[in-house]
Amino acid sequence: MDNALGKSPDEVQFRFRNDEMVDHAAVTVDSCCDQTNATAVRIEPGDDARVLLPFLDRLALIEVNFPAFGDGRGYSSARILREAGFTGELRAVGDVGIDQLSHMRRCGFDAFAPDKPLNEEDAKRAFATWENVYQATIDGRQTIPQIRHGG
Amino acid sequence: MYKYDSYDQAMVDARVEEFRDQARRRLEGSLSEDEFKPLRLMNGLYLQLHAYMLRVAIPYGTLNSEQMSVLGDIADKYDRGYGHFTTRQNLQYNWIKLEDTADILADLAKVEMHAIQTSGNCIRNISSDHFAGASHDELVDPRPYAELMRQWSSFHPEFTYLPRKFKICVIASEKDRAAMRLHDIGVQIVKNETGEIGARFYAGGGMGRTPMIAPMIREFVPLDQLITYAEACLRVYNRYGRRDNKYKARIKILVHELGRDEYVRQVEEEFAHMLEQGVEPPLEEIARIKPFFADPAFEDGPKQVDRSDPDFALWVDRNTNRHKHDSYVSAVISLKPVGGIPGDATGDQMRLMAKLAKQYSFDELRIMHTQNVVLPHVKIGDLHALWTELEAAGLGSPNLDTIEDMIACPGLDYCALANARSIPLAQRISERFDASGKTEKLGELKLKISGCINACGHHHAGHIGILGVDKKGLENYQLSLGGSEAEDTSLAKITGPGFTEDGVIEAVDKVTDVYLDQREGEERFLDTYRRIGMAPFKEALYG
Incomplete structure (x- = not known):
C-alpha cells in the first residue's frame, strides 16, 4: 500500500522481534504529537522522550537516532520509553557500532539499523559480551546481586 | 578487603577478551582510530606525547600485597621499570605498546585488577579516604559503599557515553581526606537523627578549567535507595548535560547553569520514578x-615509640596517622623523595612496599590522592623496623603534608595536553626547601602543581597552587593561594601576573616568608592567608 509518509529508509540489520515491521518512515517528535495517524516516530538526541508517553499506545516503532555514537542521550531515551511500558519496536539508527550493541540491547533496543553494516560475526559476539550483568534495567535480566541473593 | 566472586571475575575476564577483540579489529583496520579511541580510553589506554599510557584502576585506593607486587612486575616487564601513582588513587604506566595491552590486562585480571573506565566519558574509578577502615575518626568504613558503587558503575549500559567523564568519591568522616566536594558526585556516609546510616550527596564539584565546589543536593539517602538515587543523578546529567562544548560538559556546569535547586528538583522527580x-x-x-x-x-601492644633516634621520631610525627586501635597507626610511605618525581615508584619499590604490607600491615596498602602509599594497620611496636627498611630503600622521607609533599601532574614531560612541565619544578622546589631547612618551619603546606588548565595537579585546591601555561611559546607559571581540598574546601585565587620557572620558585619562597613573618600561634599557611588576605602576599611578590 502506498503510504503518504513514504517508505522507511532504514536498513534494519538486527531485529529481535517477530512482528511485522512498520513499512513507512518515522516522523519527528513534533509532528507525532500533532498528527494522529503516525505509528512511527524518530527521536533525536535533544528530544525529550517523555513527550511521547501519551502516544505510546498508537506507536509501533520508535527510532532513536544516534548521529554520533559518543552522544549517549539515546540510551536514556530508550530506557525511559521501556520503563513507561512501551512494547513496540525500539530501533537504534545511525552511528551504531559493534561496541555499542550490548549496552543498547540492555537499554531496551530490539532493532538496529546501523549506517554502516556491521560484521555479523563480530555483532553476534558483541550481543553476547556479558554472560551476567550488574545493573537492573528493563530487559528483565536477573542481575548479579539478585543471583547472589537467590533471585 | 574485597575478593571477587566468580561473577566479578567473569566480568573482568570478559572485558579483557572484549578489548583483545577491539585491538584486533583496530589492527585489522575495521575500526578507525576515531572509533577505537573512546573504546581504548574506557580501558584506560591513552595516546600521550611519546607512547601509550595505561591507567590501572585501584578501586577506592585499596590493594593487597600480591596486587602491588604484580604492578611492580608489569612495570618491569612492559614498561621502563616504574609507574606513577595518580591523584585519583590509580597507577599509570607511561611507555606501553598497544599490542601488549591485552596481555597486561590479562595479567591484571589474574589478581583481580583492571583498567576499566579509568578514562573516557563514563563513570570513573570510585575514590575514597585512604585511611578508610583504619582512622579513629570515621563513622563507618566507606569502602563497602564504594564497592557497591563500583559494581553498579562498571559497564553501566545507560551511562557509558556521558557528556563527559564522571568522578565519584565516597567518604565516611567529617574530616575530608579525599577532596570529596571536588568530585562530580561526592558521597558522605552519615548518621541521621534517628541513628540510621545513610548517604549525603553532593554534586557538581570539580577542578579543571572551571573549578567548583559541589553543593549538597540531599542531606540523607537511605542505604536501600543509594544506587537508585545515584542513577537518578546520572540520568538527569546524561540527558541534559551540555554536549555542544566539551569544556562545558561536566556536571558542574549543568548544576551551575540550572542552579542547584532546579537540578535537585529534576533529580528528585527522576528519583521518584526510578524508585x-x-x-x-x-x-x-x-x-x-x-x-x-x-x-x-588487632592485638594489644606498645602504644609509644622509643624517640631516642630523632630522624625516626620526626618520621613518626610526620608520616603516621592515628588509628582506631591504640596499639596501631597508619603509616605513610612518601613517594616524594627530595628531588624525585612525585608519585613515581620503581618496580623494586612496589615489590618492597608489597612485602612490607604483608609483614606489617595485614597484607593491605592504600594509595593516597596525594600520590603516596599507606600501610593502614601498622603496630606501633613495629614502626622502627618498618622505618629502617623504608629508609634503606629511599622511601623514608618524613615529609607528609609539607611543601615537599607536593602533588604534581606528569606535565609536558609526558602529557599530550600539557602546556608546561610540572616535574622539574616539583623537583627543584623540594630540593630548595630541603636544602634551606625551611620545610620543617613551614609545617603543613599543600603545594599543588598542574601543567595545564585541566588541573590534574589540583592547583585550585593547593594552599599554594602553581599552574603552567604557554605564553607565546614559553612556559609560564601562575601562582595562586588559599585553596583547600579538605573539609574546609576552598578554591585558590591567582596572585597576579605569572612567572618564569626560576621566577615562580622565587615567588613560592617569598610567599612562605610572608607567612613565617605574619603567622600567629599555631596557624598554618592557609590559616594565615585566610586571616590576612591576599594583599601582603601580592605586595611581597609584585610590590
Missing part, C-alpha cells in the same frame, strides 16, 4: 560486601 523501577540491588548485597572489610585481628 518504581526496582533498580536497587538487594540490601543483602551490602551485608555481603561488608565482612570483606572487617577489621583484621
Whole structure:
C-alpha cells in the first residue's frame, strides 16, 4: 500500500522481534504529537522522550537516532520509553557500532539499523559480551546481586 | 578487603577478551582510530606525547600485597621499570605498546585488577579516604559503599557515553581526606537523627578549567535507595548535560547553569520514578560486601615509640596517622623523595612496599590522592623496623603534608595536553626547601602543581597552587593561594601576573616568608592567608 509518509529508509540489520515491521518512515517528535495517524516516530538526541508517553499506545516503532555514537542521550531515551511500558519496536539508527550493541540491547533496543553494516560475526559476539550483568534495567535480566541473593 | 566472586571475575575476564577483540579489529583496520579511541580510553589506554599510557584502576585506593607486587612486575616487564601513582588513587604506566595491552590486562585480571573506565566519558574509578577502615575518626568504613558503587558503575549500559567523564568519591568522616566536594558526585556516609546510616550527596564539584565546589543536593539517602538515587543523578546529567562544548560538559556546569535547586528538583522527580523501577540491588548485597572489610585481628601492644633516634621520631610525627586501635597507626610511605618525581615508584619499590604490607600491615596498602602509599594497620611496636627498611630503600622521607609533599601532574614531560612541565619544578622546589631547612618551619603546606588548565595537579585546591601555561611559546607559571581540598574546601585565587620557572620558585619562597613573618600561634599557611588576605602576599611578590 502506498503510504503518504513514504517508505522507511532504514536498513534494519538486527531485529529481535517477530512482528511485522512498520513499512513507512518515522516522523519527528513534533509532528507525532500533532498528527494522529503516525505509528512511527524518530527521536533525536535533544528530544525529550517523555513527550511521547501519551502516544505510546498508537506507536509501533520508535527510532532513536544516534548521529554520533559518543552522544549517549539515546540510551536514556530508550530506557525511559521501556520503563513507561512501551512494547513496540525500539530501533537504534545511525552511528551504531559493534561496541555499542550490548549496552543498547540492555537499554531496551530490539532493532538496529546501523549506517554502516556491521560484521555479523563480530555483532553476534558483541550481543553476547556479558554472560551476567550488574545493573537492573528493563530487559528483565536477573542481575548479579539478585543471583547472589537467590533471585 | 574485597575478593571477587566468580561473577566479578567473569566480568573482568570478559572485558579483557572484549578489548583483545577491539585491538584486533583496530589492527585489522575495521575500526578507525576515531572509533577505537573512546573504546581504548574506557580501558584506560591513552595516546600521550611519546607512547601509550595505561591507567590501572585501584578501586577506592585499596590493594593487597600480591596486587602491588604484580604492578611492580608489569612495570618491569612492559614498561621502563616504574609507574606513577595518580591523584585519583590509580597507577599509570607511561611507555606501553598497544599490542601488549591485552596481555597486561590479562595479567591484571589474574589478581583481580583492571583498567576499566579509568578514562573516557563514563563513570570513573570510585575514590575514597585512604585511611578508610583504619582512622579513629570515621563513622563507618566507606569502602563497602564504594564497592557497591563500583559494581553498579562498571559497564553501566545507560551511562557509558556521558557528556563527559564522571568522578565519584565516597567518604565516611567529617574530616575530608579525599577532596570529596571536588568530585562530580561526592558521597558522605552519615548518621541521621534517628541513628540510621545513610548517604549525603553532593554534586557538581570539580577542578579543571572551571573549578567548583559541589553543593549538597540531599542531606540523607537511605542505604536501600543509594544506587537508585545515584542513577537518578546520572540520568538527569546524561540527558541534559551540555554536549555542544566539551569544556562545558561536566556536571558542574549543568548544576551551575540550572542552579542547584532546579537540578535537585529534576533529580528528585527522576528519583521518584526510578524508585518504581526496582533498580536497587538487594540490601543483602551490602551485608555481603561488608565482612570483606572487617577489621583484621588487632592485638594489644606498645602504644609509644622509643624517640631516642630523632630522624625516626620526626618520621613518626610526620608520616603516621592515628588509628582506631591504640596499639596501631597508619603509616605513610612518601613517594616524594627530595628531588624525585612525585608519585613515581620503581618496580623494586612496589615489590618492597608489597612485602612490607604483608609483614606489617595485614597484607593491605592504600594509595593516597596525594600520590603516596599507606600501610593502614601498622603496630606501633613495629614502626622502627618498618622505618629502617623504608629508609634503606629511599622511601623514608618524613615529609607528609609539607611543601615537599607536593602533588604534581606528569606535565609536558609526558602529557599530550600539557602546556608546561610540572616535574622539574616539583623537583627543584623540594630540593630548595630541603636544602634551606625551611620545610620543617613551614609545617603543613599543600603545594599543588598542574601543567595545564585541566588541573590534574589540583592547583585550585593547593594552599599554594602553581599552574603552567604557554605564553607565546614559553612556559609560564601562575601562582595562586588559599585553596583547600579538605573539609574546609576552598578554591585558590591567582596572585597576579605569572612567572618564569626560576621566577615562580622565587615567588613560592617569598610567599612562605610572608607567612613565617605574619603567622600567629599555631596557624598554618592557609590559616594565615585566610586571616590576612591576599594583599601582603601580592605586595611581597609584585610590590
